[in-house]
Amino acid sequence: MGITITVSGEAERKHAAERAVLHLSVGFEGPERDDVLEQSARLHSELSAQLGYLHSPGTGPVLEWAGEQLRVWGQRPWSQTGEQLPVVHHSAASLSATFNDFVALSRWVGEIALLDGVTVNGVDWSLSDATRHEVESAVQRDAVAAAVKKAEIYAASLGFTGVIPEAISDPGLLGDDEHPLAKMAMRTSMGAADAGGDVTTLKPEEIRVSAAVHARFSAG
Template sequence: MSEVVITVRGEQERRVAPERAVVQLSVRADGPERGPVVERVNAAAAPIRDGLDAHQRSGEVAEWSSGRVSVWSERPWNNEGRQLPPVHHASVDISASFSDFTALSWWLGETADADEVQVASISWQLTPTTRAIVERDVASDAVRVAVTRAEAYAEAIGLGTVDPIEIADVGLLAGNAEAAASAPRMMRMAASDAAGPALALQPADIVVGAAVEARFRAS
């Protein structure tokens, strides 16, 4: 039998426990006078910043950041079509990356209790070092899957060896850059439930997946 070209796809994924929890929250206030509204936001944000400083010194927070206070106004309309006096709004966004999930649970329980605080999201992540290692290992595993699959195809048609011709991320073998954007990929998942004075955080594993396409010459 003459040589045959075999094209296969190899996929692999790994579930990894998250190492960081990134919290996004905002401190907001509104009222009829601009000055008091800004003061309320600053007063509510100050203990949050101080607390994050303390958590960072103790090693429970990897890093955190806080934006400037944003202030804007609007004149709402009532249901009779009459424009009402101005309402002033102020807010400041705060982001914190926790490496200690127990500390995060208690911090959220205390912080989110304030009327001015709104927790926007919690995203679970790996450290950059771990992410790079896992993505490399998963990509290597995906290639091995492709090789095994090509060998199985070759054996099924009575051929003995396969030699690689091309290996690429999904889509690149066919010149489709859009399809290639899906591999390697990382998915972040999160789940949480309230319980007692602290929040019982139940992070889902992070799924790191890779997919490759490979072309082999079988003979």
């Protein structure tokens, strides 16, 4: 008499980061709206020009970049004694840039992080599209192989030789899973450097790619 074996298979691979998306913002505050606006507009223009100079879609070091429109608003703060103080004007705009050259990234961040009005918010590390697809395919195959091996071990422990695949799916799709595993997902680490901070914190993070499958086999 044969049996049915339902198992999960998981796998994970690591790969060095190939892309870094830098997030930064520019902004000032002060009592005069025009001064605040002028300072921010000038700084935003300078940084945009630098990114434009570094930008080369095919070779880098900046593959793409984008800038947010400058925003200006006023706010009347309160004193510790409960009195409303004069208006303080604020300005803010964000910039993002995708680097494929991490030496150039660290060098540029080291130059701009010390400028008044610049805040480096962080870096998202990732893979190129081609590498991501390649690693995802490999880790999916690894997950399937892990499921087959597990099923074979279960079958052998019961005295059966070999297993026959009947169904395979993403977690939760076989219909008998109370606690489905997470589906295949990219997980990226994040490093950040504040304005004036140590740019060595921009060390590339290792990208972890994981996959999970559920499979059903018969043995007999």
